[in-house]
Each structure stands twice: as C-alpha cells, then as structure tokens.
Amino acid sequence: MPDPNPSVFFEVFNEIGIIEQLSRAVLEARLPDGLIAPHFTVLNHLCRVADGRTPVDMARAFQVPKTSMTHTLKGLEAHGLVELRPNPEDGRSKQVWLTDAGRALRSQTIAALGTEFARMAADFDTERLLAIRPVLTDLRIMMDAARDP
C-alpha cells in the first residue's frame, strides 16, 4: 500500500518534543544550581568519549554554534568542573579536560538519575523502550544525514 501517511512524523515529533521537555526537567532537577542540561551533556561526553577534545569538536558533536559551546564551557570552568588548556598542536585552539570535581559530579548525577529511572521502570515496561530504541536511533541517523549542509 503506497500511501505512507507522513502525518505520523508530525505526531511522533510532537510526542518527542514533550518527552524531551519532561526528561530535561528530570535531569536539571538533579543538577546543582547554575548548571543545566547542556553542562551535563558536555561532562558526560568528555567522560565517556573524548576527554581533552577541543571546543569546536564538541560544538560539532552536539551540533550547536561555537559561541554556545564557548558559553557552556565558561560556565563549567567557573564551577571548576573542566579545565581549559592551550592545545599543544594548534595555537588557535584549546583542549577541554575534566577535573576530578567534574568527574565526580557526572558520576553522582548518573547515580541519581539511575535511582529515578529505576522508579520509572516500575511504572513503565523497559522492554517497550528497548524495542523503540533502534527505531529512534535510525530516525536520528536519517535526519542527521538529511539536514542541509
């Protein structure tokens, strides 16, 4: 049947927008005052993927403007969670390194979220989440590839 109704995109994106808002609230409720979701995202990225990366690398990874990354990093630095050092391989550039406090805050936040997610798992079958995850991943990959360069 060749009528794939495109309005399902609309509905899915609508639900996704609401869930994003609610999940961001859950995260930010567990962060110290003055830190918000983008700060945690950067901490997490450095911890899991790429400690020592340059600001541009991370701006590209999250698809945010360079200026936004500068601002986020300034906040993290002011809280002593990351350290900015000159990049020995490029005089224009810097490297972003986690501090011990940064690593600790990340772990502590992950733990707090784990507790909350366990509570949620009592109300929502995680098998259903496991089932939709690959679809979300493929959707993200498709949209990522489709955005105009």
Added chain:
Amino acid sequence: MPDPNPSVFFEVFNEIGIIEQLSRAVLEARLPDGLIAPHFTVLNHLCRVADGRTPVDMARAFQVPKTSMTHTLKGLEAHGLVELRPNPEDGRSKQVWLTDAGRALRSQTIAALGTEFARMAADFDTERLLAIRPVLTDLRIMMDAARDP
C-alpha cells in the same frame, strides 16, 4: 527478573533529545523570520484545539511559565497572527483568537512540512513510526503523571 536495566531510559532520552533538536530545525526553517517553534505550536494549538483560550490555559497546556506565554503571544500579536481580546467572563483575563493571517500561516507551514515529511518517508519506513508512537505516548503520559507537583 527484578532488574530491568534502567539505563535504557538514558539512551532513549538521549536519542529523543537529538531528534527534538533536528525536528525543531526542520520546522523553524519553514517559518518566517522572527517566528520560532513555540510560535507555531501556539498557532497549531489554537487552530486544532482551542481558539479563544486564555493565555494561562495555554501556558498550562504546554507546561511553560506564564511569562513565557506572554512573550510568545506578544510576538504572534506583533506579526498579526493572533488577536488578544478581553475575556468577557473574567476581568483579569484575556482570550487569544487566531486571525486569518494566523490560520493561513499555520496551513502553509503544515503544507510545507507535509512535503518535507513525504520526502523523509521515502528514506524511512513510516510503519516503524506508527509502531513506536503508542509507546512514546504512554511514556509521555507516565512522565507527565510522575512529575512532582
């Protein structure tokens, strides 16, 4: 098996955050200069659900602070897309009504998105979206009910 791995929440929320960002970019690319996603969301809500509603009603519907709704409505009014009238049933309150221009812009944006979604549907099986939609809806309902009052 009392250990449903809660980290799947983390992964799903992560994908949802990225998709939200990408889908918002798709929408805003099709809006006139000076209008962003929240403006469209309000237009759409008025059109589909509740023309003539009060600002507080809509703030509650979208779970944003009253002040944010004031700001969004001011932008829509400046563009001639909505009209704010006093509420005959409550002297403190107002009613938000769509103008013809507001209805037209909403239709036109929906149409443009429809074209884009049809393009996406060529690259992504909409059956998979149909399948995840109820899960997203139930997840949203669960989280909505779980947020602290």
Added chain:
DNA sequence: AACGTATAGTTCGAAATCGTATCAAATGGA
C-alpha cells in the same frame, strides 16, 4: 458588604542561545 486569599497577566532582571563581527593562528598556492 468587607476582607483575606487566590488567580490572570505583565514588568523586570538574570541566564541561555545564537548570528555577526573580530582577532589570532594555521594552511596552501604562487
């Protein structure tokens, strides 16, 4: 009716996002 409380909307200020402009350093072709 009178008064205390609750509610609708706005104003104001702080923080965040992001486009433009700017500067410094790297790169590459003549």
Added chain:
DNA sequence: TCCATTTGATACGATTTCGAACTATACGTT
C-alpha cells in the same frame, strides 16, 4: 617566502526562557 584563505575562539547584541515581584480582578468566608 608571501599573502590570501581558512579555521578556532571570543566579544557583542538580539531574542528567548523563566523566576520574582507587582497590579488588578475574582472568590470565599464571615
């Protein structure tokens, strides 16, 4: 080597988000 172009980072300004404080109106109890 020289110089135009590119690239990393920041400064600045406009817009957005949102909490706190404020005004005006409605409501409920007496």
